[in-house]
Amino acid sequence: MIYLVRNQTKIDLKTLQIDIIEQCKQNNRAAQLKLYNQYCDGMYAVAMRFVKDSMEAEDIVQEAFIKAFAKLNQYKAEVTFGAWLKRIVINKSIDCLKSKKQHLQELEEVHLKVVDDDDYQHEWLVEDTVKLDEIKLAIQKLPDKYRYVIMLYLVEGYDHQEISEILNISEVASRTQLSRGKSKLKEQLIPLKNGTRY
Numbered sequence: 001m002i003y004l005v006r007n008q009t010k011i012d013l014k015t016l017q018i019d020i021i022e023q024c025k026q027n028n029r030a031a032q033l034k035l036y037n038q039y040c041d042g043m044y045a046v047a048m049r050f051v052k053d054s055m056e057a058e059d060i061v062q063e064a065f066i067k068a069f070a071k072l073n074q075y076k077a078e079v080t081f082g083a084w085l086k087r088i089v090i091n092k093s094i095d096c097l098k099s100k101k102q103h104l105q106e107l108e109e110v111h112l113k114v115v116d117d118d119d120y121q122h123e124w125l126v127e128d129t130v131k132l133d134e135i136k137l138a139i140q141k142l143p144d145k146y147r148y149v150i151m152l153y154l155v156e157g158y159d160h161q162e163i164s165e166i167l168n169i170s171e172v173a174s175r176t177q178l179s180r181g182k183s184k185l186k187e188q189l190i191p192l193k194n195g196t197r198y
Contacts, residue, residue: 021081025072036065039082043089049155050093052140060096064089090156091166094148138188146181153178 023031040061047057068085075084139150148167152158158166160174
């Protein structure tokens with residue numbers, strides 16, 4: 001009997017979420033506010049990881065919700081609403097960073113090579129003395145083309161197919177930029193000894 005009640009609660013929560021989204025599709029302001037309140041803090045945290053500026057992050061979240069509500073009929077519940085919204089926030093964050101830089105340098109795919117996934121594990125190892133804050137700072141210092149891929153892969157957990165769609169690059173470019181970004185990251189994280197890296 002208890003098992004059925006627990007199961008029923010899960011079903012009720014999922015049904016409630018679907019109901020809220022359906023109400024949002026009908027431009028129900030109360031439902032939109034409820035959905036906004038449910039996801040705004042998490043989406044703000046995602047935007048902040050990219051733009052590092054609270055005002056810009058707030059703007060990005062607002063724009064992402066406006067876009068999400070405008071395109072809600074395209075949401076098919078193949079993924080959770082949160083995952084769908086997160087992708088919009090990430091795209092808006094990257095667009096914001098790109099507009100600041102005016103343009104990202106394009107990699108010529110002729111010079112790209114496929115990177116073997118088996119090499120990934122040992123390539124991520126850094127000295128035990130390196131602190132998390134140092135790693136975060138080193139990631140921020142990377143060129144954009146490497147930083148975006150590393151953040152999407154490591155921090156946000158996207159695979160190369162998803163990264164290629166988000167950044168509008170090939171999967172080969174995603175793998176290569178990740179590999180090159182890791183190399184640059186490791187160089188920055190080699191501990192200093194007597195003013196030189198060793």
